Protein backbone atom coordinates (compact mmCIF):
# COMPACT_ATOMS: atom_id res chain seq x y z
CA UNK A 1 0.00 0.00 0.00
CA UNK A 2 1.50 3.36 -0.93
CA UNK A 3 1.15 5.86 1.89
CA UNK A 4 1.85 9.53 1.44
CA UNK A 5 4.72 9.75 3.89
CA UNK A 6 6.69 12.98 3.49
CA UNK A 7 10.37 12.61 4.31
CA UNK A 8 10.54 10.35 7.37
CA UNK A 9 12.02 12.24 10.33
CA UNK A 10 11.45 9.79 13.17
CA UNK A 11 10.85 6.06 13.64
CA UNK A 12 9.09 4.86 16.79
CA UNK A 13 9.80 1.18 17.39
CA UNK A 14 8.47 -1.26 19.93
CA UNK A 15 11.16 -3.43 21.62
CA UNK A 16 10.12 -6.97 22.59
CA UNK A 17 9.06 -8.90 19.50
CA UNK A 18 10.02 -6.03 17.18
CA UNK A 19 13.74 -5.37 17.74
CA UNK A 20 14.39 -8.90 19.01
CA UNK A 21 15.35 -11.96 16.93
CA UNK A 22 11.84 -13.40 17.40
CA UNK A 23 8.75 -12.92 19.56
CA UNK A 24 9.98 -15.62 21.95
CA UNK A 25 13.32 -14.11 22.93
CA UNK A 26 14.87 -10.99 24.48
CA UNK A 27 17.93 -11.29 22.18
CA UNK A 28 18.24 -8.07 20.20
CA UNK A 29 18.53 -8.62 16.42
CA UNK A 30 21.94 -7.16 15.51
CA UNK A 31 20.74 -6.37 11.99
CA UNK A 32 18.02 -4.22 13.54
CA UNK A 33 20.67 -2.33 15.54
CA UNK A 34 22.67 -1.72 12.35
CA UNK A 35 19.48 -0.61 10.57
CA UNK A 36 18.67 1.93 13.29
CA UNK A 37 22.24 3.24 13.13
CA UNK A 38 21.95 3.67 9.35
CA UNK A 39 18.62 5.50 9.75
CA UNK A 40 20.17 7.90 12.27
CA UNK A 41 23.10 8.56 9.92
CA UNK A 42 20.45 9.71 7.40
CA UNK A 43 19.02 12.13 9.98
CA UNK A 44 16.08 9.93 10.97
CA UNK A 45 15.64 9.90 14.74
CA UNK A 46 14.81 6.62 16.50
CA UNK A 47 12.74 6.15 19.67
CA UNK A 48 11.99 2.91 21.49
CA UNK A 49 8.37 2.79 22.71
CA UNK A 50 8.10 -0.13 25.11
CA UNK A 51 6.11 -1.57 28.00
CA UNK A 52 9.42 -2.25 29.73
CA UNK A 53 10.47 -0.15 32.74
CA UNK A 54 12.15 3.21 32.10
CA UNK A 55 15.65 2.13 33.24
CA UNK A 56 15.59 -0.66 30.65
CA UNK A 57 14.58 1.66 27.80
CA UNK A 58 16.97 4.46 28.80
CA UNK A 59 19.76 1.88 29.08
CA UNK A 60 19.11 0.70 25.53
CA UNK A 61 19.00 4.28 24.23
CA UNK A 62 22.33 5.00 25.87
CA UNK A 63 24.19 1.90 24.72
CA UNK A 64 22.62 1.75 21.25
CA UNK A 65 23.17 5.51 20.96
CA UNK A 66 19.56 6.21 19.95
CA UNK A 67 18.75 9.91 19.57
CA UNK A 68 14.96 10.04 20.04
CA UNK A 69 13.14 10.22 23.40
CA UNK A 70 12.82 6.96 25.33
CA UNK A 71 9.21 5.91 25.98
CA UNK A 72 8.53 3.32 28.67
CA UNK A 73 5.79 1.74 30.80
CA UNK A 74 3.40 1.49 27.82
CA UNK A 75 3.58 5.23 27.28
CA UNK A 76 3.34 6.31 30.93
CA UNK A 77 6.93 7.63 31.09
CA UNK A 78 9.03 9.58 28.58
CA UNK A 79 12.68 10.58 28.94
CA UNK A 80 15.12 12.70 26.99
CA UNK A 81 17.93 15.05 28.03
CA UNK A 82 15.75 18.02 26.96
CA UNK A 83 12.45 16.79 28.45
CA UNK A 84 13.79 15.11 31.59
CA UNK A 85 11.38 12.46 32.92
CA UNK A 86 7.78 13.15 31.85
CA UNK A 87 5.00 11.32 33.74
CA UNK A 88 1.73 11.27 31.77
CA UNK A 89 -0.78 9.28 33.88
CA UNK A 90 -2.97 10.82 36.57
CA UNK A 91 -3.04 7.62 38.64
CA UNK A 92 -0.99 4.42 39.12
CA UNK A 93 -2.08 0.82 38.50
CA UNK A 94 0.01 -0.30 41.52
CA UNK A 95 -2.95 -1.28 43.76
CA UNK A 96 -4.54 -3.39 40.98
CA UNK A 97 -1.16 -5.06 40.28
CA UNK A 98 -0.69 -6.06 43.96
CA UNK A 99 -4.22 -7.44 44.09
CA UNK A 100 -3.92 -9.40 40.81
CA UNK A 101 -0.48 -10.76 41.71
CA UNK A 102 -1.75 -12.30 44.94
CA UNK A 103 -5.06 -13.49 43.50
CA UNK A 104 -3.52 -15.22 40.45
CA UNK A 105 -0.20 -16.30 42.03
CA UNK A 106 0.74 -19.62 40.47
CA UNK A 107 -0.68 -18.59 37.10
CA UNK A 108 1.32 -15.34 37.11
CA UNK A 109 4.57 -14.31 38.80
CA UNK A 110 6.13 -11.01 39.72
CA UNK A 111 8.64 -9.22 37.47
CA UNK A 112 11.88 -7.77 38.86
CA UNK A 113 11.07 -4.61 36.88
CA UNK A 114 8.07 -3.81 39.05
CA UNK A 115 10.42 -2.42 41.74
CA UNK A 116 11.39 0.24 39.15
CA UNK A 117 7.92 1.08 37.81
CA UNK A 118 5.57 3.90 38.78
CA UNK A 119 2.35 3.46 36.80
CA UNK A 120 2.27 0.41 34.48
CA UNK A 121 3.00 -2.98 36.08
CA UNK A 122 3.87 -6.35 34.55
CA UNK A 123 2.78 -9.87 35.48
CA UNK A 124 4.89 -12.70 34.07
CA UNK A 125 3.15 -15.89 32.93
CA UNK A 126 4.22 -19.05 34.79
CA UNK A 127 3.24 -21.09 31.71
CA UNK A 128 3.20 -19.16 28.42
CA UNK A 129 1.20 -21.98 26.80
CA UNK A 130 -1.95 -20.78 28.58
CA UNK A 131 -1.12 -17.09 28.17
CA UNK A 132 -4.32 -16.11 26.40
CA UNK A 133 -6.56 -17.80 28.98
CA UNK A 134 -4.69 -16.31 31.95
CA UNK A 135 -4.71 -12.89 30.27
CA UNK A 136 -8.52 -13.08 29.94
CA UNK A 137 -8.93 -14.14 33.59
CA UNK A 138 -6.74 -11.27 34.84
CA UNK A 139 -8.34 -8.76 32.44
CA UNK A 140 -11.92 -9.64 33.54
CA UNK A 141 -10.97 -9.52 37.23
CA UNK A 142 -8.94 -6.30 37.17
CA UNK A 143 -11.09 -4.29 34.75
CA UNK A 144 -14.16 -5.33 36.73
CA UNK A 145 -12.70 -3.84 39.92
CA UNK A 146 -10.40 -0.98 38.88
CA UNK A 147 -12.12 1.21 36.28
CA UNK A 148 -8.99 3.35 35.81
CA UNK A 149 -6.88 0.33 34.77
CA UNK A 150 -6.64 -1.37 31.34
CA UNK A 151 -5.13 -4.86 31.03
CA UNK A 152 -3.06 -5.74 27.95
CA UNK A 153 -0.98 -8.69 26.76
CA UNK A 154 2.26 -8.18 24.83
CA UNK A 155 2.87 -11.96 24.53
CA UNK A 156 5.85 -11.31 26.84
CA UNK A 157 3.85 -10.22 29.89
CA UNK A 158 0.41 -9.10 31.08
CA UNK A 159 0.34 -5.34 31.68
CA UNK A 160 -1.86 -3.33 34.04
CA UNK A 161 -1.85 0.23 32.66
CA UNK A 162 -3.69 3.41 33.69
CA UNK A 163 -6.44 3.96 31.09
CA UNK A 164 -5.40 7.59 30.48
CA UNK A 165 -2.15 6.54 28.79
CA UNK A 166 -1.05 4.33 25.93
CA UNK A 167 1.89 4.26 23.53
CA UNK A 168 0.00 6.44 21.03
CA UNK A 169 -0.59 9.29 23.48
CA UNK A 170 3.11 9.31 24.38
CA UNK A 171 4.07 9.39 20.69
CA UNK A 172 1.72 12.34 20.08
CA UNK A 173 3.29 14.15 23.06
CA UNK A 174 6.79 13.57 21.63
CA UNK A 175 5.80 14.63 18.08
CA UNK A 176 4.32 17.83 19.50
CA UNK A 177 7.48 18.59 21.56
CA UNK A 178 9.73 17.87 18.58
CA UNK A 179 7.56 20.00 16.26
CA UNK A 180 6.96 17.02 13.95
CA UNK A 181 3.83 16.01 12.07
CA UNK A 182 2.45 12.41 12.17
CA UNK A 183 3.11 12.26 8.40
CA UNK A 184 6.84 12.55 9.16
CA UNK A 185 6.77 9.57 11.51
CA UNK A 186 6.76 5.78 11.16
CA UNK A 187 5.82 3.39 13.99
CA UNK A 188 6.48 -0.36 14.16
CA UNK A 189 5.12 -2.99 16.50
CA UNK A 190 4.27 -6.65 17.00
CA UNK A 191 1.49 -6.98 19.58
CA UNK A 192 -2.12 -5.88 20.10
CA UNK A 193 -0.75 -3.42 22.70
CA UNK A 194 0.87 -1.48 19.81
CA UNK A 195 -2.42 -0.60 18.05
CA UNK A 196 -2.51 2.97 19.45
CA UNK A 197 1.18 3.33 18.64
CA UNK A 198 0.52 2.62 14.95
CA UNK A 199 -2.59 4.84 14.87
CA UNK A 200 -0.65 7.84 16.23
CA UNK A 201 1.37 8.22 13.01
CA UNK A 202 0.56 8.21 9.31
CA UNK A 203 2.55 5.06 8.57
CA UNK A 204 1.82 2.36 11.12
CA UNK A 205 3.79 -0.82 10.38
CA UNK A 206 3.26 -4.35 11.68
CA UNK A 207 5.94 -7.05 11.66
CA UNK A 208 5.18 -10.11 9.55
CA UNK A 209 4.48 -12.27 12.63
CA UNK A 210 2.53 -9.59 14.51
CA UNK A 211 -0.78 -10.26 16.28
CA UNK A 212 -3.76 -10.26 13.85
CA UNK A 213 -5.34 -7.39 15.83
CA UNK A 214 -2.29 -5.27 15.04
CA UNK A 215 -2.13 -6.23 11.38
CA UNK A 216 -5.77 -5.12 11.12
CA UNK A 217 -4.82 -1.50 11.94
CA UNK A 218 -1.44 -1.44 10.14
CA UNK A 219 -1.06 0.60 6.94
CA UNK A 220 1.89 -1.66 6.02
CA UNK A 221 2.75 -5.23 7.01
CA UNK A 222 6.43 -5.99 6.40
CA UNK A 223 6.69 -9.60 5.36
CA UNK A 224 9.55 -10.38 7.74
CA UNK A 225 9.34 -11.49 11.41
CA UNK A 226 10.41 -9.36 14.40
CA UNK A 227 13.85 -7.70 14.05
CA UNK A 228 14.15 -8.67 10.38
CA UNK A 229 11.14 -6.43 9.74
CA UNK A 230 13.13 -3.45 11.04
CA UNK A 231 15.96 -4.30 8.65
CA UNK A 232 13.49 -4.45 5.74
CA UNK A 233 11.75 -1.22 6.84
CA UNK A 234 15.05 0.66 7.02
CA UNK A 235 15.82 -0.49 3.46
CA UNK A 236 12.42 0.85 2.31
CA UNK A 237 13.05 4.20 4.01
CA UNK A 238 16.63 4.45 2.71
CA UNK A 239 15.39 3.60 -0.78
CA UNK A 240 12.62 6.23 -0.59
CA UNK A 241 10.13 3.43 -1.31
CA UNK A 242 7.60 4.26 1.38
Ligand SMILES: O=C(O)COP(=O)(O)O
Nearest residue numbers: 015016050051052154157
Ligand atom coordinates in the same frame (compact mmCIF):
# COMPACT_ATOMS: atom_id res chain seq x y z
O1 LIG B 1 7.40 -5.50 28.30
C1 LIG B 1 6.65 -6.20 27.59
O2 LIG B 1 5.77 -6.98 28.00
C2 LIG B 1 6.78 -6.11 26.09
O3 LIG B 1 7.58 -5.05 25.78
P1 LIG B 1 7.34 -4.25 24.39
O4 LIG B 1 6.30 -3.20 24.67
O5 LIG B 1 8.70 -3.67 24.10
O6 LIG B 1 6.88 -5.27 23.37
Ligand SMILES: [Mg+2]
Nearest residue numbers: 014016017190
Ligand atom coordinates in the same frame (compact mmCIF):
# COMPACT_ATOMS: atom_id res chain seq x y z
MG1 LIG C 1 6.29 -5.95 21.59
